[in-house]
Amino acid sequence: MNLILFGPPGAGKGTQADLIAEPRGWPKLSTGDMLRAAVAAQTEIGKKAQKVMDRGELVPDEVVVGIISDRIDDPDCKAGFILDGFPRTIPQAEALDQMVAVKDLTLDVVIEIQVEDHVLIERIEKRATESDQVRADDNVETLKNRLSVYREQTAPLLPYYEKQGKLKAVDGMRDIEGVAAQIGDILNHI
Numbered sequence: 541m542n543l544i545l546f547g548p549p550g551a552g553k554g555t556q557a558d559l560i561a562e563p564r565g566w567p568k569l570s571t572g573d574m575l576r577a578a579v580a581a582q583t584e585i586g587k588k589a590q591k592v593m594d595r596g597e598l599v600p601d602e603v604v605v606g607i608i609s610d611r612i613d614d615p616d617c618k619a620g621f622i623l624d625g626f627p628r629t630i631p632q633a634e635a636l637d638q639m640v641a642v643k644d645l646t647l648d649v650v651i652e653i654q655v656e657d658h659v660l661i662e663r664i665e666k667r668a669t670e671s672d673q674v675r676a677d678d679n680v681e682t683l684k685n686r687l688s689v690y691r692e693q694t695a696p697l698l699p700y701y702e703k704q705g706k707l708k709a710v711d712g713m714r715d716i717e718g719v720a721a722q723i724g725d726i727l728n729h730i
């Protein structure tokens with residue numbers, strides 16, 4: 541099964557993707573993780589992405605589309621994959637639709653993790669204090685910017701996938717196990 545975990549920064553996409561990935565054996569494809577690896581390795585892509593990421597803005601569509609297109613071709617994606625943090629713009633979603641069509645794959649479901657704004661801000665502030673700057677983009681200002689980037693550029697994907705009949709939502713205000721149980725329920729019914 542191929543699915544997207546969708547939601548704002550702080551919604552818990554990465555945590556939930558890990559929980560799904562482990563028992564089912566579907567790799568988590570996180571563009572954020574891949575870009576951070578590119579930054580750490582100081583590849584050409586990494587050098588270009590670093591400043592944009594530090595500001596909490598989005599790296600160019602063609603960069604992430606290229607990364608995902610290559611990654612999906614890997615043998616470990618054959619049984620299924622979980623997209624975490626991709627797509628984040630309408631052009632990325634359109635490129636993904638084209639990509640799966642060309643590769644003769646299906647995108648089965650988009651699961652939105654819904655969390656109220658005040659909780660996101662609290663989580664974001666907590667993450668910024670706890671992270672000890674492990675992630676350069678984990679400071680309050682940048683994280684708040686990421687939230688407005690989400691609202692402006694990423695949230696429009698909700699009606700996009702709703703129209704395709706692929707959108708399902710879970711209550712992301714519950715604890716980690718509670719959210720995982722709702723996601724498990726959706727996956728069991730597909």
Ligand code: AMP
Binds near residue numbers: 575
């Ligand atoms: P994440 O770990 O998913 O929160 O991503 C961290 C940062 O990487 C984001 O704030 C963006 O700067 C960049 N990034 C990750 N995924 C994408 C994407 N699909 N499109 C554009 N930029 C991305």
